[in-house]
Amino acid sequence: MFPFSYQEYLIYCNQKQSSNSFHAYLLSGGFPEYLKNGMDEILQNLLLDIISRDILLRNSIKNPRVITEILVYLLGNISREFTLTNLKKTFTSIGSVTTIASYVEFLEDAYLIFTLPRHSYSLKSRQINPKKVYSIDNGFIRANSTGFSEDYGRLLENLVFIELRKKYREIFYFREQGECDFLVKEKTKITKAIQVCYEVTGRNKERELKGLLEAMNFFELNEGFILTFQQEDEIIIDGKKVFLIPAWKYDY
Structure with missing residues (x-):
């Protein structure tokens, strides 16, 4: 398929x-x-x-x-x-x-x-x-x-x-003041918030984090992910953890 x-x-x-x-x-x-x-x-x-x-x-x-x-x-x-x-x-x-x-x-x-x-x-x-x-x-x-x-x-x-899409039945995107690329819903709850950014730079970092953190706060998630081409990092903002992970290393 x-x-x-x-x-x-x-x-x-x-x-x-x-x-x-x-x-x-x-x-x-x-x-x-x-x-x-x-x-x-x-x-x-x-x-x-x-x-x-x-x-x-x-x-x-x-x-x-x-x-x-x-x-x-x-x-x-x-x-x-x-x-x-x-x-x-x-x-x-x-x-x-x-x-x-x-x-x-x-x-x-x-x-x-x-x-x-x-x-x-x-x-x-x-x-x-x-x-x-x-x-x-x-x-x-x-x-x-x-x-x-x-x-x-x-x-x-x-x-x-x-x-x-291969793994999850219900996926959405999030848009309020900012945007988060993907939300994963399992059973009755949103369990993952995922942003995709080929390269996080000084020009786009604030925008990418804003949309992701807004989704994390909305659904009371303590962890979120930015999937990149090859960057790896961990950012903590107001007690929330954001993991930058290469998309080819992420465990879907």
Whole structure:
């Protein structure tokens, strides 16, 4: 169902765990056929095959081309918020927001994308609020999204989401005054608050900590995590512990 994890990638490619191998995995993703020869055409053809086999053959779609265009658009906006209304404004040929919602659902059912709701105790609010979008594989994003630069921060966030998605049923993002990338809910409680930042610097440290600490205080968590590319540290603020851990070392 999912492409190779980082650990599976290491075995398949006969590499050792390191920041260098993780960086290569961050860009390539984990589809075995792509890893054999590194040709983007393999991932581009895979996209078309999945849409044809898992979406068009199973659903009545008046304009098959537009669902591919929606997917490419969403792949170019990985880790960003979107609303169905804004998608409707972008794809004006689609008749209604209801149709847009169906197309996004088809893409999710085919495991091409995943949507992440904003945390709210109200089910209606979770349905109405903007969602964030992620994809099944980083190589898949890079090969199929037009104009997607190698934004390591967004690719790292996508990779972390996929690992969380494999293990946990309920994941949210948090947005109040600040933002926290991921909240993990187990049974009836939020148990983890996770921020993703490729590199914590003097320019972004305050922002990253603010959103994480706000979520930690909101859910009465004593520990929080910032997953990075290779930084490690421990920060204590007002009795709260924040651990900076490389994403490839974190125990999901």
